Amino acid sequence: MHERNIYRNPHNFAELAKKHTFLTPYLSLNSNGVPKINFKDQEALRALTKALLLEDFQLNVDIPEDVLVPTVPLRLNYILWLEDLLAWNNGFEKSGNDIISGIDVGTGATAIYALLAAKKNQWRMVGTEIEPESVMLARSNVKQNNLEQLIQIIHVKDSVLDQVLENSVSNQYDFTMCNPPFFGNEDETDSGAKSRKDRPLPSGAKTGTSNELIYDGGELEFICKMIEDSQKRKCSVRIFTTMVGIKRDFKELLLKLKSVGVKNFTTTEFTQGKTMRWGLAWSFDDKIHLTPPAQVTQEFENVPTCLNFENYIFSHLQNLNFYFLKRMSCASEDSNVDIGIGQTIHFIATENTWTGQRRRRREMERLRNFSSTAATAIVNNDKEPPRKIVKLSEEVSSAPQQEDSIKSMECQEESSEFTATTLSSNILLESYVQLVRDGRHARINMSLLGGSLGKDGLNQIMTYLRNSYTRDSKNPSTELYQLLKY
Ligand SMILES: C[S@@+](CC[C@H](N)C(=O)[O-])C[C@H]1O[C@@H](n2cnc3c(N)ncnc32)[C@H](O)[C@@H]1O
Numbered sequence: 001m002h003e004r005n006i007y008r009n010p011h012n013f014a015e016l017a018k019k020h021t022f023l024t025p026y027l028s029l030n031s032n033g034v035p036k037i038n039f040k041d042q043e044a045l046r047a048l049t050k051a052l053l054l055e056d057f058q059l060n061v062d063i064p065e066d067v068l069v070p071t072v073p074l075r076l077n078y079i080l081w082l083e084d085l086l087a088w089n090n091g092f093e094k095s096g097n098d099i100i101s102g103i104d105v106g107t108g109a110t111a112i113y114a115l116l117a118a119k120k121n122q123w124r125m126v127g128t129e130i131e132p133e134s135v136m137l138a139r140s141n142v143k144q145n146n147l148e149q150l151i152q153i154i155h156v157k158d159s160v161l162d163q164v165l166e167n168s169v170s171n172q173y174d175f176t177m178c179n180p181p182f183f184g185n186e187d188e189t190d191s192g193a194k195s196r197k198d199r200p201l202p203s204g205a206k207t208g209t210s211n212e213l214i215y216d217g218g219e220l221e222f223i224c225k226m227i228e229d230s231q232k233r234k235c236s237v238r239i240f241t242t243m244v245g246i247k248r249d250f251k252e253l254l255l256k257l258k259s260v261g262v263k264n265f266t267t268t269e270f271t272q273g274k275t276m277r278w279g280l281a282w283s284f285d286d287k288i289h290l291t292p293p294a295q296v297t298q299e300f301e302n303v304p305t306c307l308n309f310e311n312y313i314f315s316h317l318q319n320l321n322f323y324f325l326k327r328m329s330c331a332s333e334d335s336n337v338d339i340g341i342g343q344t345i346h347f348i349a350t351e352n353t354w355t356g357q358r359r360r361r362r363e364m365e366r367l368r369n370f371s372s373t374a375a376t377a378i379v380n381n382d383k384e385p386p387r388k389i390v391k392l393s394e395e396v397s398s399a400p401q402q403e404d405s406i407k408s409m410e411c412q413e414e415s416s417e418f419t420a421t422t423l424s425s426n427i428l429l430e431s432y433v434q435l436v437r438d439g440r441h442a443r444i445n446m447s448l449l450g451g452s453l454g455k456d457g458l459n460q461i462m463t464y465l466r467n468s469y470t471r472d473s474k475n476p477s478t479e480l481y482q483l484l485k486y
Pocket residue numbers: 068069070105106107108109111112113128129130131134156157158159160179180181182211212213215
């Protein structure tokens with residue numbers, strides 16, 4: 001189970017039933033006198049799902065008889081994985097009204113994924129569904145939870161992604177998700193040999209109408225169609241994902257991805273008790289992270305409260321002639337990457353201005369002692385990159401991110417003109433730098449986005465920042481240190 005899944009520890013059914021009394025009739029005692037639920041009883045499963053959604057997500061959901069009863073822990077695993085995928089890409093730098101937006105293909109009568117995503121993360125969701133009855137029930141569940149602002153349920157005809165993405169624009173959706181119909185025909189839905197062997201049913205009761213569970217050709221065919229559709233609409237969605245129920249389907253699915261030109265894909269495992277499912281994610285954008293990006297972290301203790309640490313580090317990076325694409329304030333206690341409260345800077349380095357700094361400083365020191373005129377001449381010959389300490393205005397540190405990015409770029413030296421040619425020609429390093437300040441404790445977390453230097457480059461810059469800070473804190477009369485005091 002995902003490490004953030006709140007259901008990692010066993011449920012306390014007695015406590016749950018005290019608050020949600022409709023669960024009480026389904027409780028019995030095991031041999032140790034501990035309350036248990038019979039997961040093979042569909043009614044009990046339905047009551048448990050309703051109680052968990054109410055208790056943990058304040059979602060009031062109707063699950064009519066004979067429709068698939070979604071198990072909450074397994075569904076939550078998928079949502080948590082999507083959170084990870086988004087966090088590895090810094091949430092695609094959303095802010096304000098520009099919120100995360102996803103599609104749940106085959107949302108079902110309960111619209112469970114759309115409801116969880118909207119309620120837990122305030123993501124904007126479109127749920128697609130082919131069964132008219134399920135569309136009606138899903139809409140009613142959305143309305144009942146006052147989530148119409150965030151969730152739209154679309155009735156699709158015979159299409160997997162084509163119809164919902166028909167009039168979409170570039171990057172309109174951050175992700176798609178899907179729990180595909182599992183079976184190829186009616187016979188397979190009997191919990192007979194084939195289904196047990198290929199896609200073991202959850203150890204609980206078999207629930208769901210035939211139409212919900214069957215697709216001609218089974219999940220393999222459904223996901224292959226989804227992959228084909230994704231190629232046609234590759235610009236509309238950043239990350240396509242689906243659940244996979246039969247492990248051996250991966251072989252064909254990966255071949256299918258290759259056949260449509262996908263190089264960037266990943267798989268994951270979802271487990272809930274004895275039930276095992278898998279996740280498949282792919283993107284046509286090779287810069288999107290589907291696995292955690294390389295990271296380098298440095299902690300700083302006893303940072304003087306009078307020092308504006310974020311601006312201090314930002315100024316150092318600025319003096320290295322980096323290009324700043326964006327600067328964002330972040331306050332995400334709940335975030336997947338535990339970054340607390342602070343700032344994130346997205347930068348690109350196209351020239352190595354950070355190594356050999358100590359040698360340059362010593363050289364300068366020596367020359368200063370020798371003769372100021374001679375020093376100027378020799379330093380110029382040494383092609384010392386232009387240095388300018390920029391005092392950042394309060395406005396820059398607190399302004400909304402779009403303006404930040406422009407202002408940050410305006411703060412650059414003239415020599416750092418930001419052009420597409422420079423960028424594409426020689427990117428040494430592209431990174432997010434997260435700066436977190438908590439009283440006298442500070443943390444810098446750098447995540448690699450790209451560039452020829454890779455993680456080595458991150459380590460070099462972190463060393464440079466650590467050494468600069470150690471030096472400046474021993475000698476707080478330095479110009480930079482003074483300028484960046486509150
Ligand atoms: C296994 S159920 C998943 C339901 C729900 N998402 C869940 O996880 O509990 C698959 C759903 O996909 C729907 N479905 C089948 N073909 C579809 C299509 N082409 N487009 C959208 N939904 C489809 C079925 O009606 C069913 O509700």
